Amino acid sequence: MGIFDRFKRKTGQPGGAFEDPPDTRLRAGEPSRMDSDAERARLREIARATAAKIDAIESAMANDIFNTPEPAWGSGPRRPRTTFQQESASQQATLPMLEVATTELLADDELPDAPVQPQTAPVVEESAILYANGQLDAAEAMLHESLGDTGLQDRSVWWMLFDLYQATGRQAAFDNIAIDYASRFETSPPAWNPIAAGGPAPERAYAGVAPTEVLDGVLDAHVAPQLARLMERAQPGAVLRLELGRIVEVTPEGCALLAKALGELHKRGTELVVAGAAELALLARHSTIIGRREASQAPWLLLLALLQLLNREKDFEETAMDFCVTYEVSPPSFEAPGKVATASRGPVSAERFLLPPLLDGDIGKLLDALDAYATQAPVVLLDCSRLARVEYGAASAMHARLRTLAASGKKIELRDVNHLVAALFKLLGYAGVAKLFPHKY
Structure with a gap:
């Protein structure tokens, strides 16, 4: 019995027609239209057409259910892309439409920070006070417990716990909740970037105005004097700030100069605060093409230096393998960035x-x-x-x-x-x- 059989014509009736309706009169003394042979014939045709449509629908449904073709090979789920690949693809997709950075379009620098949400205020405020007073274990326990209720909707408690682990150098604990965070909010897990990593003891740490170099516009050979001045300021105990977020284009000559300077600062153990490194890494990425051996290696070397500075070990290793395949050389090895703090791009200022x-x-x-x-x-x-x-x-x-x-x-x-x-x-x-x-x- 088909899906729509109960709505079909009665097969036991002659001619396959529906039962004749009772004799009715529209007005007293007038014959009903249903009594005419022409009307009966018209109704038979309607019934046959309806039955044919029902049969066609049943046939189409059966075909969809039992004859759906299997997906082509290779069209199933793919290995998830890394954070850096997602950022690179995202920027490539938006570059044709956007001529300025998203942060500028949103006027991020002009917006004050959002207040703490009322529903999260108790756990946020209490854990912040515990942490400020040095009760790190109690603050961690409170934040971790809140992930199962408050953290189901609000990300701020996750961010606070991330910062607690980064401030205390607990990468394993950070990585564990980073996976849960990515699964819960369907996003990429945050990268490990320890706060004040590798610097001097807090009581001997530098505080005050940090000498700053701002690189903007096109990264080319004209940055040589600025980088030379930066190297002169890299004295023992000094903290330097390098602004990279205003660069809008890169050339092989500029990439080579900056990659060399970053490598030298790393060897010296200079303490750095670098702003806009992630944005510049994306620009450098766009200048690298796998397999094009005749192109300069400089954008690749700058990209690797920036990924190391950002402490993105997985992205570094994948890029190093692409570099190795392209130029048939041994891949460089990853080294922890050392005394480096990364910052988001903000308003350009010579002194902070x-x-x-x-x-x-x-x-x-x-x-x-x-x-x-x-x-x-x-x-x-x-x-x-x-x-x-x-x-x-x-x-x-x-x-x-x-x-x-x-x-x-x-x-x-x-x-x-x-x-x-x-x-x-x-x-x-x-x-x-x-x-x-x-x-x-």
């Missing part, structure tokens, strides 16, 4: 006040240095890319000093703040005197 990895106890001298910097700076930019933890009392003291600066008309921004410190700053009211820009995952 670099905060140390730890603010604890009496920070009077640091605040006096901050005042001296603020007298010369049109905008007070605090670089928090190395800042791992701020003790509650020190955070309160710095807030009071920043409030005084804001009252005098100074604009204040705190850039690349880790999410644990950002939560503490929000709790203490920093958003009322400064713009907070947590680093992004």
